[in-house]
Amino acid sequence: MKTILRLLFASALFSLNTVNGQYADDHQGFKYSSFTEKDISNDSLDTKNLFLLKAYGDLKIFGSSTKSTYQIYFILPIAHREQSPVWLEIDCPEMIDYRFVHLDSENVFVAAQLNNSPDTITLNWTSWVLMKQHDYSGIPEEAPIPNIDDLPNHVKPWLIPTAAVQWEDPFIKNVADSIRQLSSDIKGLALRINRYVRQIPYSLGPYPYSCDAYYAMKWGNFCVGRAHTSAALFRANGIPCRILLNLPVSYSPFDHHWIVEYYIPDYGWVKVETTNGYNPYITAHNNMITFACSPEDEFSLFLSDNIESYWFASDPVFQHRYPNWDRGHNASRYSQILNDSSDKIDHIISLTDSVHKYFTKYQGIKLDWNQNNLFNQAKNYQHKIINHFLYNGSDSLLVALNTSLNLYRSIESNKTIEIFSDDFENGNLGWTHEGINDEWELGTPNLPGPQIGYSGNSCWGTDLNGNYENNSDNWLESPPINLNNLASAFLEVKLWNDVEDDSIQLNNPFDRLTIELSIDNGVDYFPITTSLGGVIDFNTGVPKVPGWSRISLDLSPYIDKTIRVRFHFNSNNTLVRPGSYIDDFRIYGMEKSSNHISENNDKLLTVNCYPNPASSKINIDIVNSTGQTDVVLFDLYGHVLLRKEFFNKIVSLDLARFSNGLYILKISNENKSCLKKIIKK
Structure with a gap:
């Protein structure tokens, strides 16, 4: 109970802090988050900013398990539209290994296996996330409230009532009807919902406490209950709405913050900061989404006061409070900002998302020696993405991303099967x-x-x-x-x-x-x-x-x-x-891979490329080739520019027709491959 009370207090503290000058009002009634000069470099829609954020977790496990080893589960930033994780580090002396559990195409969480200890176990994680600037300029001027039959099937699940979003209750339906009145426009309805949610008392009512929509509307609540209230009022009016957990940039430890996003047909999802009513939530790029809830996640089985949760342990001795995440998170944003064409920024996020999906697919699973070698090479380039962002610019960043992605793709993927x-x-x-x-x-x-x-x-x-x-x-x-x-x-x-x-x-x-x-x-x-x-x-x-x-x-x-x-x-x-x-x-x-290979260098392809940089021709010398060799030249976007097959150990490629810049060569010979970065000058 103390953990939950501290969580609610922490959520309140965060939301109260946001009132003190962080946001500004828009003259047209929608509340927009204020930008700094660094957030927008110019007014052109042809360019976009890319940010690098950093999230921290300081999790504690008190007490001892009944087993010699056990698992803990916890969430951290996910790939979600404008954001994609770049790199993850976990520090815990008792940790044996960790894997990612995939709930759906977006939501993944960590399963870490630990050795038991009589002492308090501390697990620290750090996640780096690329975040592109949120841009809601394409929201239509008029967005009529749709008929349910006109909504696409993939958003309809976010209309159902749940334990946390009980919109079919007569009390909530009456409030939803009074808020809608005669409105037929989603944007106008969203504005009135924001106004209602903002007046919910920032306090708790009768004991035992809860964070669902009904409790919040009756007696008050913090960010959790306000988000559930917003979702209930949107859903009661036929607008799909889902709960989002996020980590906001802050200067002091906190716990997760709850917001929502609602759906506009023919446009998509719009984030709303429900505690203060900022809609659309333009400065959401200062927040990292850690969980995008499906309705099944709103029936929480791990924290029974309707707080969505994937923090739990594999041993009931720890009950529902472990790993203890009370005031255990923090987040920051680097001052460096990349500004480039919207297409290039979108492509960087897309590539980063692909790299992240491969990383979460292979991390911690049983790989053969060759798979593990390629996995480690791919991770090495993946880790370098951070420095490329900070010091080398978007073109260099694309090289690292493409190199990492091609290495991941080179892993002979094992088949995923239904076991039972x-x-x-x-x-x-x-x-x-x-x-x-x-x-x-x-x-x-x-x-x-x-x-x-x-x-x-x-x-x-x-x-x-x-x-x-x-x-x-x-x-x-x-x-x-x-x-x-x-x-x-x-x-x-x-x-x-x-x-x-x-x-x-x-x-x-x-x-x-x-x-x-x-x-x-x-x-x-x-x-x-x-x-x-x-x-x-x-x-x-x-x-x-x-x-x-x-x-x-x-x-x-x-x-x-x-x-x-x-x-x-x-x-x-x-x-x-x-x-x-x-x-x-x-x-x-x-x-499991059927390729059982001893730890030797049979899988490594030794390649020399010269001159590099090259002005017209580049020579490729394959030291240990046998039979046919395949060479593929990629640009920074991963597009195939040239393919060539040869049987000699040395071959020349003509680069004269290509523009100056960075390129990637993939050289494959039988079951061996190699990636090389080359420069055309």
């Missing part, structure tokens, strides 16, 4: 259940449960037709699942949970579901999550909106083993509720 999946629509495929007051059932759920599965009609539930029993200790167990010959493995499952939660501490549910794992055919099980709670039991009138959540876990520490997964449910002797439901269980991973 079950949507429970085809009967029981080997699942078993037992225990005290065991009522696990497979079929179509009814009230008071979810009434339908996540992706179809059927799912598993603790009781498909009613509440679970007191004093339960039962479980649902998967069939054996073979993780042999894999480079990585991950678990993904959809969970609907409505259990008796602890309304005092908010992080230790009375009745709980724990996901467990066995590596000895079910003889012994150990937890791989904290205890999963449900929508909290409030006596303040906050409406309960249970829903399907998504959970993703890293199983890579258990590759080359046969596992069983168990959903272990426990209840005490007081209240009972609808319980826990499981759907769309999936384990997937990347196949």
Whole structure:
């Protein structure tokens, strides 16, 4: 509870600080963040600024695990439209390794495996992020509120009510209707929503506290509740709206800040700073997005007061507070700014995004020697991007990006496969259940449960037709699942949970579901999550909106083993509720490379290019070539300019027709390759 209170106070402190002169009002009613002279170099739309930001995390793990090793999960800046991470460093003496868990095309978070320690463990991470200038000049003058049927399908999920955004509640709907009045324009509606949210008291109401929209509108809240309120009011009026977590540039430690973005048809998403009502949020380039929530993320199972969260540990002994992130984050922006053509800045962000996706794909997984060699080379150039930004300019930056990207692409990618999946629509495929007051059932759920599965009609539930029993200790167990010959493995499952939660501490549910794992055919099980709670039991009138959540876990520490997964449910002797439901269980991973190579230099191609710089011709001398050699010349944008095949060890390329500047050569010979940077003068 203390952690949550400190989080709310920190959010309040950040938002109050932003009032003191950081922003200015626009004369037309929309609130715009003020720019400094460095933020905009000129008024031309043909150029754009590129910034380099730096985020820090100082996470603490207090106490000791029940296992010799365990995992912690946490979020950090992601690739999200205008931004893309460049580089990441993690410092923790107890860390064995780390990987990235991919939730979707944008959201990734870190799974770090640690050695247990009786002492406090400190994990420090630093992330560098390229951020292009936010430009909302293309917002249409008129943006009518659309009919739901006219919206593209990919934005419709951000219309549904959730535990944090309960817009179907009559109280919230009445407020939304009064705000809209006779308006038919999205921009006018957004302005009125901003005005309403700004007047929400910056305080908390009755205990136990919550950060959902209803609680905030009734009694007050900080940035979390204000963002949920904005989302509820937009969605109630048929405008898709999603929650964004971000790290704002600051001069003192803080926790995450909550904002939203709403959707304008035929334009796209518009960020809004919901605490102070700045719309559009033009200086959002001083904020790094760390999580773009799907509705499934708004049914939080890890922090039960409706704070979206992917901070948790694999051992329930740490409950929901670890790794402890209280006042553990900071962010800054370098004074250096790159100004170049909009097309070039957009291309830099696009390339950086591609490099980041490859890095998060391969980091921490089991690679063969050649894959690992290429991965380390690619990371080396990726790391250099920071210095190229600070000292060498955009052309040099493009060279480093393209070199890193081509090296990543040279890695012989292992196939990602479905290891085991079950949507429970085809009967029981080997699942078993037992225990005290065991009522696990497979079929179509009814009230008071979810009434339908996540992706179809059927799912598993603790009781498909009613509440679970007191004093339960039962479980649902998967069939054996073979993780042999894999480079990585991950678990993904959809969970609907409505259990008796602890309304005092908010992080230790009375009745709980724990996901467990066995590596000895079910003889012994150990937890791989904290205890999963449900929508909290409030006596303040906050409406309960249970829903399907998504959970993703890293199983890579258990590759080359046969596992069983168990959903272990426990209840005490007081209240009972609808319980826990499981759907769309999936384990997937990347196949291990079949290329078993000893650590020698057989995979390295030795190439000399001369003269370099060259004015007309450049000679390529391949020392250890055999058979056919392929040469490809790229420009800084990755476009192929020239291809050539030859069988000699030395060949000349004619560069006369190309403009002066930097280029990249990729030389491939059988299963060996090399990248070279050349200069045409």
